[in-house]
Amino acid sequence: MDTPAIRTENLTRTYRLPRRRWGKAPAPDAPREFTALAGVTLDVRPGELFGLLGPNGAGKTTLIKILTTLLAPTSGTAEVGGLDVVSQARRIRPFINMVSGGESSGYGILNVRENLWLFARMYGVPTALAHDRIDSMLGVVGLTEKAGSRVSHLSTGQRQKMNFCRGFITDPKVLFLDEPTLGLDVTSARAIRGFVREWMKQDPSRTLLLTTHYMAEADDLCDRLAIIDQGKVLACDTPGNLKKRVQEYPIFELSLAPGSGGWAKLGDLPGVHQSTAVEKPESIEVKVALFEEPAIGAVVQTLATNGARILALKKVEPTLEDVFIELVGHGLADAEETTAKGAPADA
């Protein structure tokens, strides 16, 4: 078997909390420590695009910091490319890189090209190759005409795009992206997602660990996902399998013209698990849960033979958000929407 690209075992990280500040009495019941990671065990294979999902403060960034040798683990082990992040950090660094979104880093006085060149050179990329890569990456994020601009003159999103380029120009084997599309406009975020997918395809030995708060992004990009909350992995699987967990039965929604018949008997069909209907003045909304997807054929046929007119038919997929809500107990969106979906709002 291949060496896992990333492996953690029972990884924990606690932060010591300052108990007192000068001139302020210490709070008597203030906790001494905060556990950001509480025994994380993960295995990411080479070639995988692996996602980390979790609410704010779940420990995603902490995990990335440990894996990129920026932060010491408190206990447990973490390996990147089969090398230990504590004792072999130096050997890990040449083949990893990291980009964290939502921050405006960069040497303001240098221009975009100089900033990127500097980092490419730090990784030993020859100047000519570095410039080629810089050109192509700037093209990807649409920053080509800003190549000669001072970083201090860039917008926040443009800085973030430059930072994104910095992650790729060193051609890492294992790349960590911490919310890479945070705060980017829709088109740019899509271009970046497209590029990430392409980049992974180009070389099957590349591995990418991504955190995001955009469910669609995670669903769209990731081969596998771990959902973490309060420093623990709650689930780890492909997006498809995760979604299957929250919904055993495929669900279809049908809109029927008023006066249509046959819908009342749908629940008796052999392939149908459950059927519900709501009569509205302009339509009849039917929802059927099937044991197996092909049973939808029988449903449509029954309706047709009973003279029903189908206005619309669509399969309603459970989304990752449903999974997230189920596992974490609350959504990433605002509480109102969460309540509407039936999850406890105050969890």
Added chain:
Amino acid sequence: MREHLRTLRLAAWLGWQLETNWASPWLFAVYMVIKPVTGSLMLVCMFYAARYATNGRVPAEFLPYLYVSNACFGLVGTVTFGLSYAVVTDRERYRMLKYVYLSPVNFQTYFAGRGLARVAEGVVGGVLNIAVGLALFADMRRSLGGAGVDWPWLLVFLAVGVAMLWAAGMILAGACLNLSRNGMFLSEGISGVVYLLSGVVFPIAVLPVWVQWIGLGLPTTYWLEGMRRALMGPVPANVSALHGPLEAWTNADLALMLLATTAALVAFALWFWKWNERRAWQLGRLEENAGV
């Protein structure tokens, strides 16, 4: 080794860009020339005031003494303070410290390069400062022109001195890794103490004996003495006011002592930096933004 050299070059290039590529060349000129020169001129005024008040009993040699040591001392501030500043700004302003840290470059070598940029800046500043002094004051021309510059010794003292300043800078910058932005004030404070104790504007002989001993423990004391001698020759025998405890030392003695103290300082700096680096890694300070 090749990687270290590359890192050194890149970091020095970056440092130099950050230092010199100022928004306005005027501001840069103020920083590079006007600030150090006005500092020196202030000392010159004090010298003339003292000379006037004592009816000329302050020897003329005092002026080049303090002017040259002060110009050399500029390098101490530039390098040591500059390294602390590099740590703090890379982390908090540019937010690049973590990206440098997780790159394959050796963290210490990177800061050695950043220090080199500061050395270059300090040397340029010092030379300009002395040049202004030479242009303005006959006493300066007499001292520096008299014995002539002893280039070999100057190179020796400059080379060892640079290592010494880098080590001192790394000690302070190492502390800054774990001290947030306030750490920079530490550098300033210590720089002030060193200014007082290593005989910059007066021979340390005027200090109480026990304080002199502290001064004699500082490599900067030997370095400044060496730099002065290399630039102006030894203090003339008849100017007793400028004689200090190092009077009888030969240049070789001074250089050896400087080398020994520097070696100790470098060893300590290397260890202390590593210790701080590890601690910052443990506490998560490499990318922490103190927000103060």
